[in-house]
Amino acid sequence: MQAYDFLHLYDTRQCRLQVGGSDQWGNITAGIDLIRRLRSAETYGLTFPLISDHAGRKFGKSEGNAVYLDARRTSPYAFYQFFLRIEDADVIRLLKIFTFGSLEEIDALQKQMADMPEQRAAQRRLAEHVTRMVHGDRGLRQAQAATDALFGGALEGLDAADLEAVFADAPSVALSADTVINRDIVSVTVAAGLCASKGAARRLIAGGGFYLNNRRVDDPQAVVSADTVLDGRMLVLRTGKKNYRLVKLH
């Protein structure tokens, strides 16, 4: 049937070339043979390699799940992170395949990678290019904001799905809105299970070790106002540098 497609496209659209993955070779040559026999005409085929990583694993899965181009299936943040995590051994080859960046630019990134591998400049360029192509400037900004959030950056403007993705490894707790909104920060901290007692919560906050949505709160009298709630239903509490707790309102 696929061979017949090529014949039909040759007849109706003057199509003379089929491209496909190397597993399509048989289908492509079957089409070329059919056109040669029925139309006495030469048509052509080109195959590209199936992309796998340096260890031979099929490329395009993240922990076993396919990475989609549609934002409703794979968020721009998860998409961006997928490319950011590409290993050094694969990133240059993938830059050539998945971006339109010039070979000179890619060579420069390769040199930069040799000199300063910890900067991961090639991975960042790959993730930026591809995320912008697929999700536009807005999707890229959203993905980068979500990435920054994990390192203490601002959380305003991120939606609930992004927050869940960014803080997927942090424990979360569900609280009703009226136990949080317009309540004092000490009670909320205890309700979220971050501190064992109100006394402990007061000491933590007064000591400057408590953050609400990545902003330090050092006044134990502070009240959680409705406009601090992110995307209408989440708060991110943090003690110290990395100890996050996600509060989901219901």
Next chain:
Amino acid sequence: MKTVLDILRERGLVEAITDPALETVVRKPTVVYAGFDPSSDSLQIGNFVTIMTLAHFQRQGHPVLAIAGGATGMIGDPSGKSSERNFLSADEVEHNLIGIRENLSRFLDFDHPTAPARIINNNDWLGKFSIVDFLREAGTHFRMGAMLGRESVRTRLNSASGMSYAEFS
């Protein structure tokens, strides 16, 4: 001047070509097509290589056709699949095609003045065939020996679930 083949080759996007004459053919605008599996309403990273290859062709002035295998998706295709896929209804294929076109529009220019991209459902022509017409027109030209010799077919024939006649066609 570099041809699209030179560009694809230096980027690691050429595994093989069927005929060296293609080098000359692509010096003039050449209509090129690639098939897409319509079994989902979103393309995946796995489709990315195909998309980028078509995009390089379009950027060098070649009109590109994205063929959604609607008919193929409705009866199954052995290549690269270890088991027969779920049969899609015509409505599901139509729905998925809208999503795929949207995905492709971020890479391919459907309004290009000289080398536009098109997305076409192969059910538009395969769906119109009567079984007798198809067997006369196409079936008589395929030799059983060659078809049974294909790697993808052999793998499926030797598997526990085997392969249906619909899929084999």
